[in-house]
Amino acid sequence: MxxxxxxxxxxxxxxxxxxxxxxxxxxxxxxTPLFPPLSKVVGEFYSLLSNGILLKSLGASFGRVLIGYILGSLSGLFVGTIMGVNKVVERSLRPLISILFPIPTLGWLPLLMLWIGINEALPVTLIFICAFFPVTYNTLTGIKEVKQEYIKAARTLGASSWYILWHIILPMASPNIFTGLRLEAGMVWRTVIAAEMFAIPTGIGALLNNAETLIRVDIIMACLVVLSLMCSIFERLFLWLENRTTGAWR
Structure with a gap:
């Protein structure tokens, strides 16, 4: 094997x-400088790493991703859970979620630039939006797919509503929840890069934008490799957490 x-x-x-x-x-x-060989890209990657520019840019982007993703995911998990267990809340919020969910995350950028301004809150808010709606939708879908027979059996045996939520509903809905978390773990990096390229002077996106201005394709390619690695690491982390949490019984 x-x-x-x-x-x-x-x-x-x-x-x-x-x-x-x-x-x-x-x-x-x-x-041609427009298509450098791999060896030159690797050399530039090492140069950016050794002089601290790459780590500084990556650190700025990583901080924004972490804050926005955690806040958006927790909020989506909370709202999705409330909607899943309360039909009144679901009927009230589902139309609003259905209207806002299809809007691309970057579609909010011009509006948020006017409302928030060009500062650190802008990319964090975009990442929050990027994570919130998919996690909300997947959490709601997962809870709705839990068979009522299990819930009724638990109530018959005297289980409280909190016990049913924590020990039956959320564990059985966790595959859907982890799917939403895993898919958005990569998407938030794409969002922060786009936000930094348009509006923020620091981060991997800003480094990409500056490299494009200077026609430094080797730097652009090095940044794209870093972006690819971060997306892959985030997605694999949640895949590992999903397998550790639900792999034994899924």
Whole structure:
């Protein structure tokens, strides 16, 4: 079994390795600053890392992502849970959620720039919106999919409403909840990059914007690699948490 897993891992690395080799060759053949070879991008990545520019930019973006994502996820989890267990609240809020949820997160940017201004609250608010609506919707969907037979059986045995919520409803709805958290874990990074490129002078997005102005494609590619890694790490973290939490019985 382990040999099969390692073989699958090796097979998945083959296309990546092939692309990297072709990238290096194409960069040397092209001989243009608009398409640098992989070795130059790696060298620039190391340079940005060693002089602290990359870490400083990544730290600024990471702080915004963490604050906005935690606040948005917790709020979405709370609102989705209240809607799931209370039909009156669901009937009141569901039309509003249905209207606002389809609006792209960056569609709020011009309005928020007028309301909030160009400051640290702007990207945090965008990330909050990015996380809030999907987590709310997935939490509500997960709770609605819990079979009423389990809830009725627990009530028959004398379980309180709080016990049913914490030990039956939320655990059984957790696969949907984790799906929403995992999907948005990558999306919030795309949101913060776009917000920083448009309105904030610090962070990975601002570094990308400055590199575009200077026609530094090597810096742009290095930043895109960092963005890809952060999206992947966040998504895999929640996948790991999901498997640890629900993998035994899911």
């Amino acid at each position: 382990k040999r099969k897993i390692s073989k699958n891992h090796l097979l998945s690395l083959v296309p990546i390795g092939l692309i990297l080799v072709l990238w290096e060759i194409a960069g040397h053949v092209a001989q």
